[in-house]
Every structure is written in C-alpha cells, then in structure tokens.
Amino acid sequence: MRLLFLLVVALGWSATASAQQITVGGCTFVFDSIASVPDPKDEKKVLRVEYRGFDGQPVEAKCQDAQVFAQEMDYSEAENRLDLRGQVVFQQAGARITAATGSFDLKTRNAVFVQASGTLLLTDRQLDRTLFGSMEPEAFFTADRIEKTGPRTYKLVKPTFTTCVQPSRRWQIKAGSMTLTLDRYAVMRNAVLQVKDVSVAYLPLFYYPIQEDDRATGFLMPGYGASTYRGFTLSNAFFWAINRSADLTVYHDWFTKSGHGVGADFRYVGSDGSAGTARAYVIDEQQLLSDDGSRVISPGKRSYEFRGNLNQALPAGIRLQGRANFFTDVTTQQFYQTDPSAFTQRSRSFGLDATGTWGRLRASAQAERNDVFYGAVAASTRTQPRLNLSITDAPIGRTKIYVGGSFDTLSVVRFTDVAKPNTRDSILRTDGQITARAPFALGTAFTVTGSLTARRTDWNARQDPVTRVRIDTPISRHLLEVQVRAVGPVFGRIYNTEGNAWVERVKHVIEPSVTVLRRSAFTAFDEVVPFDPAVDLIVGGVTQFTYGVTNRVLARVRQTDGAPAIVRDMLSLDIQQSYYTDQRAASYDQQHLGGLGDQSSQVPPPSNFTPVRLSLNVTPSPTISGQFGLEYDTRFRAVRSYRASANVTQPRVDFSGSWTKQQVIPGLAGYSAAYAPHSISFSSRVRPDGGRSSISYATILDIFNERMLQHHFGAVYNAQCCGISLDYLWRNLSHYGLRNDKRFSVSISLAGIGSFVNPLGVFGNNGRQ
Secondary structure (H helix, E strand, O other): HHHHHHHHHHHHOOOOOOOEEEOOOOEEEOOOOEEEEEEEEEEEEEEEEEOEEEEEEEEEEEEEEEEEEEEEEEEEEEEEEEEEEEEEEEOOOOOEEEEEHHHHHHHHOOOOEEEEEEEEOOOOOOOOOHHOOOOOEEEEEEEEEEEEEOEEEEEOOOOOEEOOOOOOOOOOEHHHHHHOOOEEEEEEEEEEEEEOOOOEEEEEEEEEOOOOOOOOOEOOEEEEEOOOOEEEEEEEEEEEEEEEEEEEEEEEEEOOEEEEEEEEEEEOOOOOOEEEEEEEEEEEEEOEEEEOOOOOEEOOEEEEEEEEEEEEEEEHHHEEEEEEEEEHHHHHHHHOOOOHHHHHHEEEEEEEEEEEEOOOOEEEEEEEEEEEOOOOOOEEEEEEEEEEEEEEEEEEEOOOOOOEEEEEEEEEEEEOOOOOOHHHEEEEEEEEEEEEEEEEEEEEOOOEEEEEEEEEEEEEEEEEOOOOOEEEOOOEEEEEEEEEEOOOOEEEEEEEEEOOOOEEEEEEEEEEEEEEEOOOOOHHHHOOOOOHHHHHHHOOOEEEEEEEEEEEEEEEOOOOOOOOOOEEEEEEEEEEEEEEOOHHHHHHHHHHHHHHHHOOOOOOOOEEEEEEEEEEEEEEEEEEEEEEEEEEEEOOOEEEEOOOOOOOOOEEEEEEEEEEEEOOOOOOOOOOOOOOOOOEEEEEOOOOOOOOOEEEEEEEEEEOOEEEEEEEEEEEEEEOEEEEEEEEEEEOOOHOOOOOEEEEEEEEEEOOOOOEEEOOOOOOOHHHO
C-alpha cells in the first residue's frame, strides 16, 4: 500500500512545486520537486523516489535529532536508504559534516560520507575555552571517507584531525584511520603529528579519553627528559580506571645513566568522607661515577619510596587515619626529587590513628615512626602504641564550674642510630589529669578564668641525674596546678570612614592578658628520661607569669556585588613573654625550644625570662597577606631570630616569598657563628594577558653559606589552540662535592588533545613529585 501511495504522489507531483513536505520512513522531507523512477524489471514497482531542490535551495530531511541537506536525494524503499549528492550537509548531536556524496540509513540512522570535512564537538563538559582560542572545544577534520557507525561513533579513513578550527592551523594529526566516540574516546592508528606542516612525531596508536569524568583505561603519553646525573629519561605509564571511585596508575621510568624505576599510584574515594591515596616506587640504581671515573658518587643499590594518606570511616563511629612519607635512602631523594621541600627533606615517617567519639568520651590509638637523618645516620623515635582517653568539659549541675579529664599511656622506643641495635632505648609512661575550671566575666571588657588540675605521671624507668645512665626503677610524679587567666580590660575605638568607597568603618581593639600558674614541687626532675618534652620536661615547684597584649584592627568592608558588608581582620599584633621563678622552666619552655633548629638538644643559659615573642599578621584584602615575627632575648638584649612571609594572588600576578634569619649571639647556645641559618625563597608568576601566557621564576638562597640552592624558570605561551612551554631547573650540589644538576624541558600543548613533550627533556616521573 505504501508503494502505491508513493507512486501516486510521485505522479501527482511530477510538475514543479515549491516547498512541499512529506513523511517517509520516519523522516520528514522538505523539497521543491519529486519524481519516481520505476523498476526496469517491473514497471509496476518504484525503484526509487528522487527529491530535488529548486533554484539553489537544498532538499532537507529531518530524522528526529538528525538533519540532512543535499541538492539531490534518492530514496530507496527496498534498502530504506537515502543517496545524497551535491553540497551534502549532515548535522546531529554536536557533529556537522559536509561532503561531496553520501548515503543515510533511515532505520539505523548510520551514514557514509565521501570526500568529507567538518567539525565535531568533542564534549559537552565545561572546559577552559582559552585553550581553543576562546571558541567551543571543537575538532576540525577532513577524510577520504567518514562512516557514522553508531549514535555517537564515527570512523574516519585517512583523516586529518585538529582542534584548531581557525583558518591558519598551528597543528594537525594525519592518520591511517580514526575511531571517535563522542564523550568517550578517540583512537588513531599510524598517526603523525605535524606542527606548522612539519612532522614532529609518529604514534602507532594514539588513545585520548574525552569522557565526562576524564577517566579511561589506557596507556598515557610517554614523557622524555634529561638530567646531569640521570641522563636521558623515558617514562611510561598505564592508567586503570577500576571503577567510578578507584583507579590505579602503573609507571616505568628508564634512566640511561642511573638505571630504572617502577611504581604505582592507587586512589579511591568512598562514602562518609572516606578517601585514600597510596604510592610505591622502586629504583634500581647503577653505580654512579664522577666525570673522570675516579670517584664513586653513589654505589649501585635498590631503594624504595612509600607515600600515602588514608581517611576511612569504620563502624561504631570510629575513623581510621593513616599517613606515610617513607624512603629507604636519603641520597636517592637528593638525586631524584624535583620539589625543593622533598629534595631538602631529612625526615621520614609513617603512622596510623584510630579515633572515636561517643558523647563526652573520646578515645584514640596511635602508632607512629619518625626518623631524622644526620648525614647518613638516621635517628628514630617509634610510638608503639599510644592510647588516649579524654572526657570533654561539662558543668557540674547548674553551676559554672566545668570538669574534664584525660588519661594517656605511651610506649616509645628510640634509636640514636637505626643501623645499630645497641643504641635502642625505650620507656613506658602513663599520664592522667583532671581539670576543673570556672570562668567569670565583668561585662564584655574583663574576663577571669580559674582552673585547678590534679596530674599524675608514671614511668617504668629513670636515669641517673649525673651520668644519665638508665636505671630500670619506676618513678612517679604528682603535680597540682592552679592557674588564673585574666583578659582585659579590653579597650576599643571605632573610626567612621564616611565617603570611603571600600571601608564603612574601622575598629581598633587592645586586649591585654595575664596568666599566673603555680605548680607543686617535684624534686626528681633530673631523673626523668626525656622522651616527650611536652610531658617529661615539666619542672615542678615553679610559678609562671605569662603576660602580653594583642592589638587588632578590624574593618567593615563593602562588597562590590551589592551584598552586605563583612567584617575582616585586617591586622593583628601579638606581643608575649613569660617569667618563671625557676630558671630551668624558662629554658624548657616549649614555645621557644623550636627556634634552636638542629641544636634543640642544647639548652640556653639559665634565665628566668623567655624571649619576647612578637607576631604580626596583615591581611589588607583576601588576595594579599603578610606575616612577620621575631624573638627578642631580654637577657642578651638582642633579637634571636626573624621570620617574614608574603603572599599575593591576583588574576595577573601570583607571588609568595619567605625570609628567615637566626642571629649570632655570643654566649647563647645554638646561636653561634657556626650555625646561624639565613635564607630567602620566593616564587612568582606573571600572566600579562590573563592566562594565555605566563612567566614564572622561583629561587632559594642560602645567605648564610653565600650560595644559591636552586632556581627555576618557566614560560608558557598559548596561541589560538596550541602553545609551547619552557622549563629550566638549576640545582646547586656543590655542598655535596658534586657538579650542579641542570634540567631542561620543552613541551607542546595541543588544545583538547593533551601535550606532547619532545626529547629535550622533562623533570621526570610524569609529574609525580
């Protein structure tokens, strides 16, 4: 019946008509003329129906979400197919294809196009359009033949492919064949990358994921590098998308001078805030000789590295947290690490904590290991384990007296040299305390808080107070502490800034404070083995006075978007000092021992006063901040140390810098001319056009030793849909008796495709550092 209907229609409309419309095979045709062609074998049958445009207007076929345009369309009912000729255009789901000829299957919606070109929208995701010349993330292509084999799958024969849709293309890839599935992946075989028509790389197989979550299993682009000590580097990686919540990356790095390394990264994200990362890496190193071959710089060895973080929710409200930053050889870190903090790191550690809270009760268990390298010797402190129970403060009845407490048990082992078992020492300690406190306020300008703490500490061993030899005899300490803290009177003044377009008003607050603490006597202080300074170095029979003043400047800042003004802490200045009736207590004040750095085992000469601590924080805007601090020794009338830092984060400029300096003070242990660290480090990045290009520079200066430790220069330039980046890293190794290490890399970035790095070199390890 349908065939007869088409024949009647065709015969009835054999004369020219304008903008006619008919629906056939689920598609609506808009045309100017129609004609039927009978089957030569049976004139009662129609072989095909020919649709024609008129006066330059194409025939249009609308098939659900697809549109087809052509000057001539022939419909074959037997094959349910359209044959297309003349200015063929196909549009569907982000794809636009133009061709000389083609065919379209009305049932499967698949198609074939010959001598074709066009554009494909790679993904519907929101991407950085600056990478595509501020245009949509489209790919431009030409091909001898394009086959649409699925709803969003295309196969291209002898394609030329690029994401540069501008007339003057910066790069393109020519391949033997290509299969592209929108929002999933693109695979090219026998591909040649061309930059400005110059062939720069051959890829037998190129796989690029374009999934919505950026995750697809496959081999990653290889990395190439060069280094003074590692030589030429070739890095390969395989990424396994295990599921939506977990993935694994396996690496292999080959170094022409020093051997090879293998490793793996595992990541997962679970429910209830659970997440974890784990990295394991092994390096098999060859023997590294000096340039003249007369000296062994590093012997052949195998070293391991483990890094990771864990945050896992367990039943019964328990949360498990783990961390690892462990390596077996410190010299390997110095030769292979790129990041300055990792390169200069002398400590390694790993630990595991389990914590649970049930009402006012909180319980935790901890196991930890911390090693510090002094040259090739590593000292180790191992907590195995530490258990803690605590009850948060709560009022007694309807009173304003709050009571809380805690109990802590610690088993710790210490090695002065992990390579020598006979340097092992250990201690078992329990520490419990109950505290009652009562706050009292006189308006908002003056508050007083009093507290009473009863504390008992037990150790399973002690030391001889003179020889420091361990004695396996228990020792106990009973302390009673009374503390009164007074804050105020608080002075404040408000300054109105009428007419200021930025600040409505400013408030200056001056807040003095005094804390008095009296601790009962403990005569066996010199017999305590000091494993944990915060607990073991508490001096009994002492009264402590801590006094200070805080200046704060707050501003009510107007918002540019018309939102209500917000109060911002623009400036704060804290000055504090403590006085102890026992000079030993001042020497062991925990806030000041940290300033001695590597000399922390040296106790300053006796003094009843701690240094004056000054700390200044300035935050004029959310994007600009600065900090400054110093310690002033009132006995020697000299500044012990300075520290300062600044951070700027603007659309066109980023800057961060820090300065630390420890003074030389004759007579003060730890502040001698032999050890007075003084260093400056800063990094900056300038983006003159807001992101298309940038220039960065970072350096670390060791002023005390008059040497530059490292500097790094980087430049990025993106033109239309591709760019180039340059990196140069120089590292000073003269203090190790070695030549300086130099690393240089050049990489080409391709919008929507990724980056190709040439063999001039990269920093190695696929950016894992």
